[in-house]
Amino acid sequence: MKAAFFHSARDIRTEETHDAQEPRPGEVLLEVTAVGVCGSDLHGYVFGDVGGIVNQEPLVMGHEAAGRIIALGPDAPPHLSIGQRVAIDPATPCLQCERCESGEPHLCLNLQFMGLWPYHGALRERMVHPARCVFPMPENISDVGAAMLEPLGVALHAIRLGKIVVGEDVAVIGAGAVGLLITRLARLQGARHVFVADRFKWRLDIAANFGADYVIDVSKQDAVEEVMRATNKRGVDVAIEAAWVAETANQCVQMVRYGGRVVVVGIPAKDELTIQASAARRKEVPIVYSRRMKHVYPATTDLAHMGLVDVDALATHRFTLDQAKVAFDTAADYQDNVIRSMILPNMK
Secondary structure (H helix, E strand, O other): OEEEEEEEOOEEEEEEOOOOOOOOOOEEEEEEEEEEOOHHHHHHHHHOOEOOEOOOOOEEOOOEEEEEEEEEOOOOOOOOOOOOEEEEOOEEOOOOOHHHHOOOHHHOOOOEEOOEOOEOOOOEOEEEEEHHHEEEOOOOOOHHHHHOHHHHHHHHHHHHHHOOOOOOEEEEEOOOHHHHHHHHHHHHOOOOEEEEEEOOHHHHHHHHHOOOOEEEEOOOOOHHHHHHHHOOOOOEEEEEEOOOOOOHHHHHHHHEEEEEEEEEOOOOOOOOOOOOHHHHHHHOOOEEEOOOOOOOHHHHHHHHHOOOOOHHHHOOEEEEHHHHHHHHHHHHOOOOOOOOEEEEOOOO
């Protein structure tokens, strides 16, 4: 069996490895059909760590994933069957700790998250995964679309944290896949105006198609000045950071109204960010950090199934498992108008 192992910064190699084990009780064996290259994957690929977590040995990356069930462990749930196409939730909470019992499994104190050290991810031909963490897909959601439900879930969690009310103004900084999905969901949530800022024209073009009223090219314009000008110096009700946070979290504070809300989704390159304390204090701005997602797969499946969110449109590039390094370099270096690089482990 082949898998793509991350060794160190800018070093990912497709290699032969041992085959996946047979599923045990509570598990399924999956043929992996699609894996997205996420921004957090790129963080590890470019800088060698994610949020201070450094691999102790080569790791199979990939957590935005879909697969097909090829074997069921004993006592499999009755709603699962061999041949079923599924989306894969990368997070396996313990369901027993304080946070899990409080309804916050994404904050589980014993969380296992695939593709993050020490748990191998989905960039391999086959894998075993907990049966409770796979979700059957309707026929009109493609394998790539099923993998894209993970970033859609991240976007949905951020939108819920932002508590957008119908008629409010929203700004999104960063128009990668998650930022674009946040843009679309903000529009569905009933936002009056949606501002999107990014430095790449092709991303801003898609943002306009996903519901942005105002697109701001930060290579030519100051995002804060443009938002304040368009809102007559009031600011937006909710500002959502979906980039790499170095300066953008503070921009969110600057462009949000007094008493507004800021949600930080991105992961900073240096594991720190700077906020102008006086502006945040004066405006009494709550700054909420978003961690992945919780209880979202039924909702994201319906959003894609009903055609409310076109997740396939963001999967702009497809690669084989042997092309894993090309897929990562394409995304990391913003080549060829990429939005999301997708790796199809069983495509020849």
